[in-house]
Amino acid sequence: MKSYLASLMILAAATLAGCGTPPTATKNDVEELSLALQSLDTGVDPGEARRAAEIAYSYSAQLAKQYDVTTSPIIHNTLVNSGVKARGVCVHYAEDMQARLNQENFQTLSMLRAIAEPKSDFRIDHSTAVIAANGDGIYDGIVLDPWRYGGKLYWSATTEDPRYDWEPRLEVLRRKYERRMVKEAAAGS
Template sequence: MKSLIAPLMMLAAAVLTGCASAPTATRTDVEALSLAIQSLDPQVDADEARRAAEIAYSHSARLAEQYNVTTSPIIHNTLVNSGVKERGICVHYAEDMQARLNQENFQTLTMLRAIAEPKSDFRIDHSTAVIAAKGDGIYEGIVIDPWRYGGKLYWSETREDPRYDWEPRLKVLRRKYERRMAKEAAEG
């Protein structure tokens, strides 16, 4: 029975979503993100902002291709979690985007990670990368979220994201650890 689940899910995904087209970005998209990055702080170098914006868009599309994303992000998550696909959940996008941007050794920008815990029991944590001016935290930065639309980059100021309440990654992980320890202590 288990061997039938994955093929049936893939067939349902194909019927419901069709084949996903490769994410594309226009020069206007890249320029808008570049200007947003530059506006983070007067010290942000314009060339670094432009390069970060170009990489954010191009690497988002590249990751979707590498992960072989052909369905909606939620269905792709199910395929990864069931072992049909290797990578492509939000934490993979966040790790890979942060790593790629860090390769640039920006002097006026920093790459951070954020997590949004679910607002209801029917949702799961969501991870993303954040670009901020050197020395700033996630709340002063810009969310770089290639997972949300399956490789088509979504970005916004961290506090302006209408869908997620972002927090620093380590703060969320520490809170989850403390909850787990408290639960184990209460049970045992």
């Protein structure tokens, strides 16, 4: 009965949210991101920066279509987590964006991953791709977050994102593992 009610609530929420419009980027959007990428380091190739910006915008929209995003990101997460939809939570966007941009074999740019742990009990971890000048870390890079607005690319300098405090993915995963081990050890005592 509970699963039936949960399914009805999900269906109602999805219906009320309506169909989303496909995300689009203007030439200005792409140019701004391209310039931001070029400003990461004097060694960033302008052609690579432009190509990365074009791909980041177009692939964000492509992923939203591929994931069949028709609702807000939170509702879409619920649909994925309940098995109604196959993909489209933030980690999927981050993995797929990183993989797609890595296909370009950039020589002056590199793809990284970041996670922001929740600031309150009501939020969940958020994953994203970060693009940086070759050899730099996430704190010197730019967040590429297509999940936040359901396929419309959000980007900012990693340290200037007003919503999330990003950390290197492996550091967060290591910390979570250590916390889990402490809890398991305490439970076994």
